[in-house]
Amino acid sequence: MTETTQKGTQAKKASKILATLTTKEKNNYLRLLSEALLEQSEWVLEENQKDILVAKENGMGEGMLDRLHLTQERLEDIALGVRKIIDLEDPIGLVEKMWINEDGLKIGIERVPLGVIGMIYESRPNVTIDAAALCFKSGNAVILRGGKEAIYTNRAFEKIMQETLETCGLPCECIQLIHDTTRASTQEMFTATEILDCLIPRGSASLIQAVKREARVPVIETGVGNCHVYIDEFADIEMGLNIVENAKTQRISVCNSMETLVVHEKIAPAFLPKLEERLAKYSVELRADEKAGKCLKHSVPATEEDYKTEFLDYILAIKTVGNLDEAIEHINYYSSSHSEAIVTENYTFAQKFLKEIDSAAVYVNASTRFTDGFVFGFGAEIGISTQKLHARGPMGLPALTSQKYIIYGNGQIRG
């Protein structure tokens, strides 16, 4: 029996117990976990140093190293994140609606856990704790498959989480990490239909593509953000400059940052030179189509590939359009359906953009950077869904639940 099958089978059993816990029991666990993380911070940081050492030997780049690196302060943030999940409303057991039908049956729709959730993610070790705590609070067992770069740190986290489960008299299989970091274990999770009720991949476009191609289990795709800002003919230019600067440069490595500027050809000559000036201090490389190029001092020609790419870098693709329909068509074709914004003072165009853009979050006159569970007021999120089934946009605790009809009768039979 492979590690995944064995841990999966145990997780399924543990999920039955998890589903029956009270909110108090779950919050008590989270409180103890938060404390344990702080108490054992020295050891966790030592284990993290082992990951850092291996990563440096393997020549990992600065950005990646930074994401992998834990400090006392970062660990305190992670522990604080766990405590914040205590304050989130427990979605389980909520009966959203209950009614009596014509037969006298009392029918209710009750929120229930999904069961066993698989998470595949990359090198950020904080995801290990965040994801586990969110799955736990929503009554789900979780199987974590983190990146191999963080394996020492993740194993330390697993040990602390499982010891705390034992302290609470709960099966340690509520939260399990896959120790095998070869591709084989990922593959196994893709096809574990008897075990996983849901698989949430969190990471690069290539991971999401592999999941799309190979997964047999129900999946919620997350996080690939090829986001657009459209500067309409009737945009407030100063507002447009602020929004593009923010969406492109405030944090380049995140999924809700902007990758392509779509601009109306009538406003391009007034807008683009000012934008070039604004972005100069960030050395943003501009990849422009022909019309846009003519308005810019320094740019390279944009390719088809550029419009398809989530750069996560100081690169901006630019596309000029003759009208709003063309803008909508371009965005709906190239976008990863994450977040898009229009900047306009025209009422009709704003409404049309909101209606016809087919993405999880559609903005009028605001930066795409706001698509985020905390900003929307949901608290911690497990990811941002870019698919249409089940959950779309930032996923808080309710996205980790399903429903069940509970029906109270008194002997009814169907005539």
Place this chain on the structure above:
Amino acid sequence: MTETTQKGTQAKKASKILATLTTKEKNNYLRLLSEALLEQSEWVLEENQKDILVAKENGMGEGMLDRLHLTQERLEDIALGVRKIIDLEDPIGLVEKMWINEDGLKIGIERVPLGVIGMIYESRPNVTIDAAALCFKSGNAVILRGGKEAIYTNRAFEKIMQETLETCGLPCECIQLIHDTTRASTQEMFTATEILDCLIPRGSASLIQAVKREARVPVIETGVGNCHVYIDEFADIEMGLNIVENAKTQRISVCNSMETLVVHEKIAPAFLPKLEERLAKYSVELRADEKAGKCLKHSVPATEEDYKTEFLDYILAIKTVGNLDEAIEHINYYSSSHSEAIVTENYTFAQKFLKEIDSAAVYVNASTRFTDGFVFGFGAEIGISTQKLHARGPMGLPALTSQKYIIYGNGQIRG
């Protein structure tokens, strides 16, 4: 380009138009469609006769023939079904919640269509109209892949639906039937990730299994019903007899009928002989485990396979258990997670069954036969989901929608 790719590409375009229709426009179409079905009933019945002729030549059984066969009365029922969909609330555009966040962004959650829905189903021709009308009302384009047995009837229906679309000035690609009834076209739909936002298979266990194994597109599994009734130690025997008789025999061919009786060993000697008497007039074959067999005059031994099977026939598997936990374990293991019932007067056991049974609909003291969109008060349904993601239980119009965050700003950027 294959038929599926070509029709899919057209459907995607049509779905953009469908998403912008008003409720009035959609209802007007449904009204005209309902009229057209009646006006052209003679022709439809002729085309249906062609299917019947072929089916008879191929030696189709009575039950299947009956499902395939249309009469004037059945056609009127189908047309009436379309008119009833007019009365259902249009879910599209509903903003369930709108709030202003800390940044002053006005954030709303709006219901939107899924886009293009694929339906794969078997020989009942009424599904062609029902599914198309439900997808249309929820603003979705649909690609129908019906059983080859009904191809003449389905093509006639497609013609009427498309002519009516043209009458309304709508693209006829809103509703399309795949004419290729070979396995190749089903396979293509399984993998049409660029086209289908959702695939809904409706039919036999073998179809659902094939979808599970081979589909790459997002799927909502429907309709396989291996349903259980558990007669608890503290059951009212007369109520139990009524419920089992109803759940097993009132309509054997439907997914919410009962397949396995689970019975507490303490009540089995009192309950089973009376049940045998009650079921005698339907000639129900009893397949019992050893303990149950001892309480029955005529039974055959139940096999592992029997407990796994959706008989859809006058056959009942029987399993005795020593306590409620055993009953729950048996049901959660063998069930297709559709509908299960407990018959008991014990309060604690009733609550435990509701909590721990992991199925779409869980009943206390009522027949499983009630799991149905009409009975629950949702109006027409497109199927009964037995999965946990997106939709679970009877799926009305809201199950055919997704959501999108619409955000009104006035220049906000993220700090």
